[in-house]
Amino acid sequence: MRVKVCGMTHLEQVKQLDEMGVDFAGFIFYQxxxxxxxxxxxxxxxxxxKLRLGKVGVFxxxxxxxVMKQVDAFGLDMVQLHGDETTRFCEQVSNYVSVIKVFxxxxxxxxxxxxxxxxxxxxMFLFDTEGAGYGGTGKKFNWDLLKxxxxxxxxxxxxxxxxxxxxxLKAFANEPVAKKLFSVDINSKFETSLGVKDMKKVKEFVxxxxx
Numbered sequence: 369m370r371v372k373v374c375g376m377t378h379l380e381q382v383k384q385l386d387e388m389g390v391d392f393a394g395f396i397f398y399q400x401x402x403x404x405x406x407x408x409x410x411x412x413x414x415x416x417x418k419l420r421l422g423k424v425g426v427f428x429x430x431x432x433x434x435v436m437k438q439v440d441a442f443g444l445d446m447v448q449l450h451g452d453e454t455t456r457f458c459e460q461v462s463n464y465v466s467v468i469k470v471f472x473x474x475x476x477x478x479x480x481x482x483x484x485x486x487x488x489x490x491x492m493f494l495f496d497t498e499g500a501g502y503g504g505t506g507k508k509f510n511w512d513l514l515k516x517x518x519x520x521x522x523x524x525x526x527x528x529x530x531x532x533x534x535x536x537l538k539a540f541a542n543e544p545v546a547k548k549l550f551s552v553d554i555n556s557k558f559e560t561s562l563g564v565k566d567m568k569k570v571k572e573f574v575x576x577x578x579x
Contacts, residue, residue: 369541369577370551372424372524373570375403377563379413386419388571389578391551393421394448397438398428403563411441424448424468432460439465448494459489466491468524474498475510479517487520492550494524511536514545522550530557531569534576552577 374394376382382393395405395414414423422445425438429451439447447461448468461467469490471482483493497509509527529537529552540546558569 369537369549371574371577372551372553373558373565374424374426374526374553374555375401375559375563376565377403377405377408379409379417381565381567382414382419382421383417384567385565385570386421388567388574390421390570390574392424392446393419394424394426394553394555395442395444396426397430397434398426398450405442408563409442411438411443415441415443422446426450429453432457435461436464446491449490455485455489458486462489462491468492468494470494470496470526472496472498473509473513475513477513479513479519483517483519483521490521492522492524493519494526494553496553497527511540515543517545519545519548522548524551524553525549526553526555528557529554531573534573537577 370391372392372394373385373390376393376395385393396403397405423443424446425442425444426448427435427450435447438444444465446466446468448470449458450470458467458469467490469486471493473479473495495509495514537552541549558565560566
């Protein structure tokens with residue numbers, strides 16, 4: 369199972385993720401986020417690194433021009449759209465770089481109906497917990513919501529995933545909908561402070577999940 373570690377702010381920790389076999393690192397370009405990458409890293413610093421992991425830029429309701437600027441400046445491999453982006457916007461961006469469209473789900477949301485318009489214009493989906501404002505909430509996502517959904521795109525599973533969840537994730541991977549499970553996405557439950565990861569916790573989680 370693939371792993372994405374989001375909210376990265378330190379170059380040395382990104383290199384450590386690469387060495388331990390993490391598949392994706394997420395960088396948040398939303399200025400209101402406490403993990404806004406622009407306060408910590410410059411594009412050329414990251415772009416020049418020879419990394420095996422994929423670099424994912426997280427954006428919220430920004431312009432096409434800004435997305436493209438950061439994709440080029442930081443050498444991003446994928447773009448994660450976490451706001452109220454239209455299907456047309458997703459399609460426009462996906463013509464240049466792979467797009468992950470995020471859906472923040474409540475317990476009574478009709479998942480099939482919500483995601484269907486985005487199937488053609490996005491490359492992958494990410495399911496997270498509904499919360500006030502934008503960005504991750506750190507709250508547990510109710511994975512059971514997906515069990516009866518029809519998801520025709522590869523997807524990331526997010527929402528308060530913590531170190532003790534490896535066995536639950538392996539069990540979820542046996543559900544029919546999990547045939548499209550592409551990666552899990554971890555962040556706040558693996559931090560010592562905002563934007564600083566506990567690398568020991570990350571490594572133990574990755575090793576258990578991939579074993």
